[in-house]
Amino acid sequence: MTAPVAAYDPRRALGRLVLTGLSHTGRVSLLLVEILRGLAEWRVWVPRTLTEAWNIGVGSLFIVLLVAGFAGAVTALQTGYQFTGNIPYYVAGSLIVESVVLELGPVLTGLILAGRIGARYAAELGTMRVTEQIDALETLGRSPASHLVIPRVLAGIVMIPVLTVLANATGILSGWFAVQAVLPVTDADFTYGARVFWRPFDAYYSIIKAFAFAVCITIISCYYGFSTEQGAEGVGKSTTGAVVSSCVLILLLDTLLARLLLS
Amino acid sequence: MIELRDVHKRFGQQVVLDGVNFTVQDGETVALLGPSGTGKSVLLKHIVGLIRQDRGTVLVDGKDVARLKRAELRQLRSTIGYVFQNGALFDSLTVFENIRLGITDEALFRDLDYCRERVRRCLELVNLAPETADKYPAQLSGGMRKRVGISRAIAGQPKYLLYDEPTSGLDPVNADIIDDLVKSLDQELGVTSVMVTHDVRGAMRVANRLALLTGGRIVQQGTPQEFMQSTVPEVREFLERDFGSVTFAA
Numbered sequence: 001m002t003a004p005v006a007a008y009d010p011r012r013a014l015g016r017l018v019l020t021g022l023s024h025t026g027r028v029s030l031l032l033v034e035i036l037r038g039l040a041e042w043r044v045w046v047p048r049t050l051t052e053a054w055n056i057g058v059g060s061l062f063i064v065l066l067v068a069g070f071a072g073a074v075t076a077l078q079t080g081y082q083f084t085g086n087i088p089y090y091v092a093g094s095l096i097v098e099s100v101v102l103e104l105g106p107v108l109t110g111l112i113l114a115g116r117i118g119a120r121y122a123a124e125l126g127t128m129r130v131t132e133q134i135d136a137l138e139t140l141g142r143s144p145a146s147h148l149v150i151p152r153v154l155a156g157i158v159m160i161p162v163l164t165v166l167a168n169a170t171g172i173l174s175g176w177f178a179v180q181a182v183l184p185v186t187d188a189d190f191t192y193g194a195r196v197f198w199r200p201f202d203a204y205y206s207i208i209k210a211f212a213f214a215v216c217i218t219i220i221s222c223y224y225g226f227s228t229e230q231g232a233e234g235v236g237k238s239t240t241g242a243v244v245s246s247c248v249l250i251l252l253l254d255t256l257l258a259r260l261l262l263s
Numbered sequence: 264m265i266e267l268r269d270v271h272k273r274f275g276q277q278v279v280l281d282g283v284n285f286t287v288q289d290g291e292t293v294a295l296l297g298p299s300g301t302g303k304s305v306l307l308k309h310i311v312g313l314i315r316q317d318r319g320t321v322l323v324d325g326k327d328v329a330r331l332k333r334a335e336l337r338q339l340r341s342t343i344g345y346v347f348q349n350g351a352l353f354d355s356l357t358v359f360e361n362i363r364l365g366i367t368d369e370a371l372f373r374d375l376d377y378c379r380e381r382v383r384r385c386l387e388l389v390n391l392a393p394e395t396a397d398k399y400p401a402q403l404s405g406g407m408r409k410r411v412g413i414s415r416a417i418a419g420q421p422k423y424l425l426y427d428e429p430t431s432g433l434d435p436v437n438a439d440i441i442d443d444l445v446k447s448l449d450q451e452l453g454v455t456s457v458m459v460t461h462d463v464r465g466a467m468r469v470a471n472r473l474a475l476l477t478g479g480r481i482v483q484q485g486t487p488q489e490f491m492q493s494t495v496p497e498v499r500e501f502l503e504r505d506f507g508s509v510t511f512a513a
Contacts, residue, residue: 036332131351132348132349133354135351136345136347136351136353136415137309137364139313139341139343139345140364140365140367140419141337141338141341142364255329
């Protein structure tokens with residue numbers, strides 16, 4: 001005799017989903033409270049923040065610039081492909097600069113760093129959790145927030161916008177060179193086009209996005225790392241969870257910020 | 264004094280502690296015995312406030328651990344040294360930096376000369392060479408890591424020392440060394456110790472009182488002699504596992 005199979009109840013599933021969401025929200029809020037409390041211990045987090053900023057900044061530079069360079073070049077090549085004789089060539093400059101600064105630079109940098117920094121933070125903190133290193137810090141009367149979370153969050157909040165600015169510059173430069181391979185665009189055309197539709201707010205928007213992505217990546221990955229359970233498998237789950245959640249949130253924030261700030 | 268009164272704890276559907284009553288007097292060394300997975304480490308974590316009980320009271324020096332404010336809990340923890348099962352050393356820090364973190368007084372922690380001397384002394388107490396201070400945990404053997412863990416726990420000159428399976432995963436020779444170390448530290452530093460273990464032989468050598476935790480409750484407590492003479496079935500079963508065909512005095 002086979003055991004009866006429970007019927008799928010969408011209301012139960014929805015209820016579970018809501019409860020899980022509320023539970024995550026509550027625990028992230030508690031982590032934020034811990035971060036705010038830990039800020040008073042600046043002697044602890046300042047030196048660690050500098051080390052962490054150096055690690056993630058220098059460590060991520062190559063991959064961020066590589067991706068930005070290719071993104072700018074591909075944008076230029078596709079611009080050349082879609083150009084018809086009726087469009088002035090300087091428009092290519094506008095298109096490449098605006099695409100890179102408003103979207104490709106911050107979003108691609110965010111997604112790459114969600115993988116690189118997010119995975120690193122979640123795996124490091126997750127391993128520390130399952131090997132009781134975080135418990136050890138607590139028993140020593142020390143705040144895990146000021147020793148482990150604040151340096152990572154602040155380093156990310158400072159370095160991700162910096163990396164985004166560098167990615168923007170690299171994307172524009174590579175686009176500038178690449179577009180000249182497919183269209184008869186002069187340097188004067190490109191710089192004119194870049195300036196004609198340019199508004200200073202575009203740069204601020206790019207940095208605002210990078211800052212929002214940085215907060216999202218660092219908080220989410222630290223949260224996942226801190227919530228790790230059940231050994232190596234748990235660390236794997238936390239790392240995957242941190243990267244996936246950060247990427248999804250980056251895309252949601254991207255849409256939300258475009259709607260709020262560009263309309 | 265450490266006192267647990269009617270402590271209950273469950274994780275989901277699993278009842279881990281089911282009304283534990285357990286007292287450790289000042290100056291005692293108590294070994295908390297029990298088969299794996301019976302909640303010995305969970306009990307130890309209640310004492311230092313890492314886990315909160317569902318019901319009951321945990322008192323350390325008369326203070327209710329679960330009701331302490333953040334600063335008070337931090338103050339209480341500075342009086343307790345906790346030795347983790349696998350050392351729980353910070354692998355990105357050297358042995359010196361690990362042990363230094365155990366110095367809980369902030370003024371002393373910032374005094375580098377004091378820290379160097381204190382770390383050297385703590386390493387000496389656990390029979391490790393001063394050069395060990397410059398190494399990273401990954402460069403140490405299992406036994407050395409345990410000893411560094413003990414050094415870190417005693418660095419803040421605690422009143423209480425809690426050992427979570429200090430000899431697990433060690434060969435008998437190294438396990439004996441750690442047991443002797445625990446005993447000598449208790450005598451030398453005059454601390455009150457609670458040692459969680461399932462090694463009855465080691466517990467008999469080190470502790471002046473034993474307690475058996477099984478089924479979520481303390482089923483027997485007493486001196487090693489009283490323990491060996493116990494007629495409680497759980498105690499006899501547990502001892503037989505370790506000593507084989509021991510003839511118990513009825």
